Amino acid sequence: MDPASDWKEKNKSIRVLRAAEKDRYGVIAAIAYNIEHILGFVKAAEVAQSPIIIQFFPWAVTYSSGLLIRAAADAISHSSMRDHIVLHMDHAQDYDLIKQSAGQLPFDSIMVDMSHYEKEENLSKTRELVAYCQQRGIATEAEPGRIEGGEDGVVDTAELEGSKTTPEEVDDFIATGVDALAPAFGNMHGEYDARTGPRLDFQRLHQIREKVNRRVSIALHGTNGFSPALLEKCIAEGCTKINVNRIVLDNYYAHLRQHAATLTHTQLMEEGTQKVVDLTVRWMGICGSAGKARLTSESSSQHL
Numbered sequence: 001m002d003p004a005s006d007w008k009e010k011n012k013s014i015r016v017l018r019a020a021e022k023d024r025y026g027v028i029a030a031i032a033y034n035i036e037h038i039l040g041f042v043k044a045a046e047v048a049q050s051p052i053i054i055q056f057f058p059w060a061v062t063y064s065s066g067l068l069i070r071a072a073a074d075a076i077s078h079s080s081m082r083d084h085i086v087l088h089m090d091h092a093q094d095y096d097l098i099k100q101s102a103g104q105l106p107f108d109s110i111m112v113d114m115s116h117y118e119k120e121e122n123l124s125k126t127r128e129l130v131a132y133c134q135q136r137g138i139a140t141e142a143e144p145g146r147i148e149g150g151e152d153g154v155v156d157t158a159e160l161e162g163s164k165t166t167p168e169e170v171d172d173f174i175a176t177g178v179d180a181l182a183p184a185f186g187n188m189h190g191e192y193d194a195r196t197g198p199r200l201d202f203q204r205l206h207q208i209r210e211k212v213n214r215r216v217s218i219a220l221h222g223t224n225g226f227s228p229a230l231l232e233k234c235i236a237e238g239c240t241k242i243n244v245n246r247i248v249l250d251n252y253y254a255h256l257r258q259h260a261a262t263l264t265h266t267q268l269m270e271e272g273t274q275k276v277v278d279l280t281v282r283w284m285g286i287c288g289s290a291g292k293a294r295l296t297s298e299s300s301s302q303h304l
C-alpha cells in the first residue's frame, strides 16, 4: 500500500517539530512509565499551553500489552491540547515489535533504532521499517552513529561502543526517508560522569545541522543532569525534539521515596502527578515552548 500523498502534512509529530524549528524552540519529549506520568505530561501541556511529545520505551508496550499507550492516546484525545500532544515510541529496537506497534497502536511517530546493527544492516532495516511506518501515516526517527549508555527500559546498546555521527551518515540516513535524526555528539544515555558532567561536541553538532539543512528534525538524546543553560545551547544549535527522562521525573521519584510509607495510595498518586506537572512546566519554559500551543476555538472545548 502507498502512503497518502499528504500524510506528512497530517502527521502530528512532523507538524509539531516543524513549528518548533520555524520558531526556534525545543519540544520536551518525555518518557512515561505509568499513569501518573501520562496525566502529568498532559496537564503540563495544558497549564503551559505548550506542545509536548509523550514517549514510551518498547518496555511499556510489552509490559502493559499496549494498555499504557492506548491510555495515553485516550488522555490526549480528551485534552484541549490534543492537537499539540504527540505520541511516540522511543528506541524501538525489535523488528517485529515495530511492525506490530505501527499496525495496532496509535503512535504518531516511532524511533526505528537499528543502531545495534552495523551500519549497512542498520540502514537497510531502517529503510524497510520507515516505509512500513509511512504506509500507516507514522513518522520515524533514527540514530546515525551510536549513542552510548542505557536507560531504565532501554539497555540493549549499553555494552556496545558508542560512535559519533559523521556528516556522511547524515545523508545516508536521510535517504532512508526518516523524519528526525538523533545524532551522537558526545551525548549519552543514563548518567554522565559526576566529575565532568556532559562534554558535548558542539562543533560536530554544528556540522551535522548544516548537513541536515532542515530536511529532517534533530532529536537530542541523553539529557539527564543537563543544566538549563546547556539545554538552551542545544536548542540554539538546532535541536527541536528534546528527549528527557530524569530531569522531569526526579521530583516525582523523590516524593515517592519520601512518602510511600505514610501517604494513602490515592494521595501518593495525586501529589506525584502534580510533581510531574510542576517540573515539566518548568522545563517547557526553559525550552521556550510555553505559550506556543495556542488554543483554537475548535480545540478549546473539552471532550469527555
Ligand SMILES: [Zn+2]
Pocket (backbone or CB within 6 Å): 091, 147, 189, 221, 222, 243
Ligand atoms: Zn535515546
